[in-house]
Amino acid sequence: MYRTTEIVNQEEGQPLEDGDMIINVGPQHPATHGVLHLVITLNGETIKKVEPHLGYIHRSIEKMCESLSYRQFIYVTSRMDYLSAHINNHACALCVEKGLEVEIPPRAQVIRVLMDELTRIASHELWWGAMAMDLGAFTPFFYAFRERESINDIMEETCGARLTMNYNVPGGVMHDLHPNFQKRVKDFIQLYKKKIHEYDEMVTGNIIFQNRMKNVGVLSAADAISYGCTGPTARGSGVSCDVRKHFPYEIYNQISFDEVLETQGDSYARYLVRIKEMQQSIRIIEQLIDNIPEGDFLTKTKAVLKLPKGEFYSQVETARGELGVYIVSEGGSTPYRIKFRSPGFSNLSVLDHIARGSKIGDLVAMMGTLDLVIPDIDR
Amino acid sequence: MTQEELKIKITEILPEATIEEGGDWPSFDLPAEKWLTAAETLRQQASLQMDFLFCLTCIDWKTHLTMVYHLRSTTSQQNIVIKIKLDTAKPEIESVAHIWRTAEFHEREVYEMFGVNFLHHPDLRLLILPDGWEGKNPLRKDFEDPVNMIKL
Secondary structure (H helix, E strand, O other), rough: OOOHHHHHHHHHHHOOOOEEEEEEEOOOOOOHHHOOEEEEEEEOEEEEEEEEEEOOOOOOOOHHHHOOOOHHHHHHHHHOOOHHHHHHHHHHHHHHHHHHHHOOOOOHHHHHHHHHHHHHHHHHHHHHHHHHHHHOOHHHHHHHHHHHHHHHHHEEEEEEOOOOOOOEEOEEEEOOOOOOOOHHHHHHHHHHHHHHHHHHHHHHHHHHHEEEEEHOOOHHHHHHHHOOOOHHHHHHHOOOOOHHHHHOOOOOOHOOOOOOOOOOHHHHHHHHHHHHHHHHHHHHHHHHHHHOOOOEEEOOOOOOOOOOOOOEEEEEOOOOOOOEEEEEEOOOOOEEEEEEEEEEHHHHHOOOHHHHOOEHHHHHHHHHHHHOOOHHHHH | OOOOHHHHHHHHHOOOOEEEEEOOOEEEEEEEHHHHHHHHHHHHHHOOOOOEEEEEEEEEOOOEEEEEEEEEEEOOOEEEEEEEEOOOOEEEEEOOOOOOOOOHHHHHHHHHHOOOOOOOOOOOOOOOOOOOOOOOOOOOOOOOOOOOOOOO
């Protein structure tokens, strides 16, 4: 019934020309940051084709959610894009609230946005360190973790977990902020501002890194749209696609921040977008940290949630792009069908297109700036 | 353009589309055989320019399958939803991978998870499931796996 890889190669795949060879990158490879398997057809050093093979960490989260209640399924989604766990939870909570027609209190909205932006910074920090390590520099990894650690400490104090937060529940957040929260976030902002110039001195302005990233993996705006790219990957090509601007949720329409756009479309442009996005996130946090409204952090909802018959779609901007949650309800206490439109899945599909014709050594720079998180792709 | 105007415009351009009520965005039912021409029209019509296919999935309703396409125009930031009913026994639909390149991966996922056959797809084969997978399509409602599936 199904055609498999071997059959394609033997029967109807393009025959290999003289000098062509096939190499496998992964599933266990340090530069894939997870279990991604790439089958690369090479001619000498030039890439002719990149074929991703997925599924090594597929847990069928969509099927699993069909037997979980509307309170339970949110926790599973922390395990998709584990670097944006809080934002994943946020998307699910928004979708359930849309179905229940519940208004969440202003305090909960501000808490959610604050935590979203902290998560975004933590995610970009890890990306920055890992990407520099892919390109051969080990030190940036330690620098990135130094700042990221203080965000994880804030998360730990607030939600009890450092990575899979599970802080959002339908109706608001699970419990109130820790009394130390404001002080620790302010400390973090101070630390970040004192250290951020080191990032630019070490990598952004470094001629070796620039040469490795400029004009590598060029993606045009039209292709970015056609391949469904979102997030910094598309914004590096000049496509305005920030969900926070175009389809604002919570209080994003009351905050002033800029959507970062670069027009070059190469790896360096994608790099710059993420570096500048961290500063925008700091700007958002600074506006909100002293203005957290008093009041409830949770709207009371029924113990057993039942969504009315129909379908609900909500989208949020994660650190990697647009995450969509599509719930089809039959009126019961579990969803009939859930689809997660994960940003990584679409961003990965563009890899073959931008890698063709470039050298194998540049592939790591492209993968690094696509910022792939494999559990997000496989789901 | 408001959503009401968009609804009227699309029913003018695609006379075979019927409006479905509910949901956040204008939603239309289409017959499967009209999908390819409708997709080309939606993508190319200058006043619509639905150039961004942001979600493609399928729902198993036991009696039939429904393909769901979420489309957005990056110029006007309007979203629409297209739904197409397919026969459960022999689900077949034209591929749109040449119109929206992102459909290539999404259609491969729907192909293995729901068993929908996409006609004229450039490279229709397994993406997530292991090579040599035999058996039912995992996201169909009648799929049972006594070993690996956890039911609560």
